[in-house]
Each structure stands twice: as C-alpha cells, then as structure tokens.
Amino acid sequence: MRDLLDSINGVISKGSELPFSVYTSVHEQTLLNVPIAKPLLIIVISGDKKLGKDSEFICHSGEFVFLSDSPAIDMRNIPKGNSYFALLIEFDYEDFNGIPGSARDKSEYFIGDTKPELEKCLQQFIECSSWASEKIISARKNEILLLLHDLGYKNVVSMAGNRQISYKLHKLFHKRQFQDVTTSYCCEHLAMSESTLRRKLKAEGTSLRDIKSRARLGLGLHLLQTTSESISLVSEKCGYQSQSRFTEQFKRHFGLTPSELRKTKVTD
Numbered sequence: 001m002r003d004l005l006d007s008i009n010g011v012i013s014k015g016s017e018l019p020f021s022v023y024t025s026v027h028e029q030t031l032l033n034v035p036i037a038k039p040l041l042i043i044v045i046s047g048d049k050k051l052g053k054d055s056e057f058i059c060h061s062g063e064f065v066f067l068s069d070s071p072a073i074d075m076r077n078i079p080k081g082n083s084y085f086a087l088l089i090e091f092d093y094e095d096f097n098g099i100p101g102s103a104r105d106k107s108e109y110f111i112g113d114t115k116p117e118l119e120k121c122l123q124q125f126i127e128c129s130s131w132a133s134e135k136i137i138s139a140r141k142n143e144i145l146l147l148l149h150d151l152g153y154k155n156v157v158s159m160a161g162n163r164q165i166s167y168k169l170h171k172l173f174h175k176r177q178f179q180d181v182t183t184s185y186c187c188e189h190l191a192m193s194e195s196t197l198r199r200k201l202k203a204e205g206t207s208l209r210d211i212k213s214r215a216r217l218g219l220g221l222h223l224l225q226t227t228s229e230s231i232s233l234v235s236e237k238c239g240y241q242s243q244s245r246f247t248e249q250f251k252r253h254f255g256l257t258p259s260e261l262r263k264t265k266v267t268d
Contacts, residue, residue, distance in 0.1 A: 001045050001062065004119050007126045008087060016130050019137045021088040023225045025077050027264040029084070032255040033072040034221070035214035037170045039091040039159040040067045041144070043114055043122065047084030050076040051109075059111055064118075066148070067109045069161035071205065072214070077264075087122070093160055093167065095141040099149055101157035112153055121147050163204045165190070165197070166211055173215040178239025183208060217253050220246065224261050231258045 008022060025047075042049065042065050049059040051067075053074050059065040061080060067073065077084045114122075125140045132140070148156045172189055173181055186208060187194050201207055216238040223234045235246030251257045 001114065001119060004043075004087075004123050004126070005045055005085070007123045011126055011130050014130050018129050019089070019141075020126065020129060021222065021226055023077065023084075023086050023088060025084045025264045026079055026082070026267050028079065029075075029077040029261065029264045030255065031075045031077075031221070031261075033253055034075050035072050035218040036067050036070050037090075037214065037218060038167060039069055039096075039161060041065075041089045041091070042067070043087040043089075045085045045087060046082070047080045047086075048078040049084075049086065050078065057109070057111060062114055063111060064114050065109055065111045066153075066156065066159055068107060068159045069163045069167070070108055087126075089125075089141070089144070091141055091145070091159070092138070093164060095138055096145060096157060096160040097142065099142075099145050099157040101149070101154055106161070107155045107158040110153060110155060112148075112151070115151060117151065118144075118147060163206075165200045166204050166206055169208065169211045170215050173212055174219065177237070178212070178216060181212070213249075213253075216240070217250060220250060220258070221254065221261075224258055225265075231262075234258065 011018065012022065042059065044059050044061050044063055044065075046061050048061065049065065051057055051059070051065065051073055057065070077086070121144055125144060128136065128140060145156055168190065169186060172186065183194055183197075187197055190197065192200070197208070201211075220234055220238045223229055223237060224231070227234075229237075231247070232243045235243045238246060240246040240249070247257050247259075254261075
C-alpha cells in the first residue's frame with residue numbers, strides 16, 4: 001500500500017481542505033463512544049483497529065472496515081511497528097445513488113481486504129481530491145461504493161442507514177458553527193413542526209440535544225486527530241465557552257482528556 005500512502009502524504013502536504021481524514025498515533029489509543037454521524041470507510045494502512053465494547057471485531061493492516069451511521073462505537077487504535085495509520089472517508093446519502101440492492105437489510109458494519117482494485121480506486125480519489133469539485137468528489141465516492149459492490153460486498157448499500165433527519169441537523173450545527181441553532185430554527189430549516197421533529201428524532205433513537213453534543217465532540221475529536229491547533233482553539237471551534245468545559249465533556253464521553261489523546265500522537 002506504499003503508493004496509496006505516498007498519494008495521501010503528497011495531497012496532505014498541500015494543506016487544502018480535503019474530503020477525507022487521516023488518523024495516526026504512535027501509542028495505543030482507546031476511545032469510547034465515538035460518534036459515527038455518516039457512513040464511514042476506514043482503511044487501515046498500518047497497525048490494528050479494534051472496535052466494539054469488548055473488541056468485537058479487529059481490522060488489521062491491509063484491511064478496511066465500513067461502518068454504518070450507528071450512534072457510537074468504542075475504538076482502539078494499536079500501532080504495530082512505527083505507528084498506527086488509517087484513511088477515513090465519510091459518505092453522504094446521495095453517494096449511494098444507483099448502488100444495487102436494498103437499504104432495508106440494515107448492517108452495522110463489514111470488514112474486507114483492501115484489494116489492488118480498491119487500492120487503485122482510493123488512490124485516484126485521493127489524487128483528485130485537492131482540485132476536484134464537490135460533484136466530482138461525490139462521483140468518485142459513488143465509484144468506490146460501486147467497486148465494493150462489484151468486489152462482492154453486496155451489503156454495501158445497507159451502510160446508507162436511515163438517520164437522515166439526524167444527519168441534516170448534524171450538518172446544520174456545523175454550518176452554523178454551533179451558534180444560535182434553536183429548536184425553532186431547526187424546525188424552520190426542516191420545514192416541520194416541533195412535535196413532528198421530536199417524533200422523527202425519537203424514531204431515529206436520538207434528540208436535538210444529543211445530536212448537538214455528538215456533533216461538537218465529534219468535531220473536537222477530528223480536530224485533535226488531524227491538526228496541531230491548540231486545545232483552547234479546538235474548544236472554541238466546537239462552540240464551548242471554556243476549555244475546561246470542553247475537557248470535562250470530552251473526558252466524560254471518550255474516556256480520556258484532549259491532552260491525553262494528543263500524547264498518543266507524540267513520540268517519547
């Protein structure tokens with residue numbers, strides 16, 4: 001997977017906003033209740049990833065795991081050799097358009113080998129990501145999903161999930177930078193009454209408060225993993241009024257503080 005890794009490092013060095021993420025660590029990370037807001041493909045390039053409350057399944061180097069939009073999952077990233085290194089790609093619901101099969105047969109996840117065909121497809125996606133339009137990026141994501149289906153992963157369409165109201169609100173919180181997103185504003189944005197919104201969210205097993213909390217903490221985790229921004233700045237971007245409040249909530253949710261997470265990424 002050397003060519004894929006080289007492509008990732010080459011694009012990241014350009015410093016532009018990208019439609020994928022890279023998570024790394026040199027020490028073991030254990031993160032509880034990691035929110036999965038959208039269907040997520042994780043390609044483990046080095047190290048191991050254990051997922052589930054009792055390490056229910058393990059994704060080794062050279063494998064991938066595709067997670068549906070489950071509310072939360074425990075993750076353990078284990079370096080083997082020099083580091084843990086994984087490529088993460090989130091999918092929007094529209095990226096699944098045209099994928100054969102039925103989304104009704106819900107699956108929480110599946111694991112597979114990163115075969116040469118998939119590696120080449122991912123490499124092409126990475127290399128175009130720094131210049132391509134949103135329409136092209138979506139088409140490339142759709143291409144990845146179609147390839148997975150053609151490689152025998154027929155349940156890929158079931159990863160699309162059914163938490164579409166939660167997803168729309170998650171996007172809204174990010175777009176508004178967690179400022180002034182009241183219940184009435186959400187209802188107006190979605191063109192539905194407050195009672196209808198609450199009923200639909202209850203059917204998806206969540207609430208407006210839970211979505212906001214998971215969106216803030218999910219963004220915090222992402223920024224701590226992918227940037228060198230100060231914890232104070234990260235807490236501000238996540239809509240917290242103080243770093244101490246952010247640290248408290250982060251620790252309660254993930255089981256470690258932002259500082260402890262950052263230490264897993266630094267060599268002794």
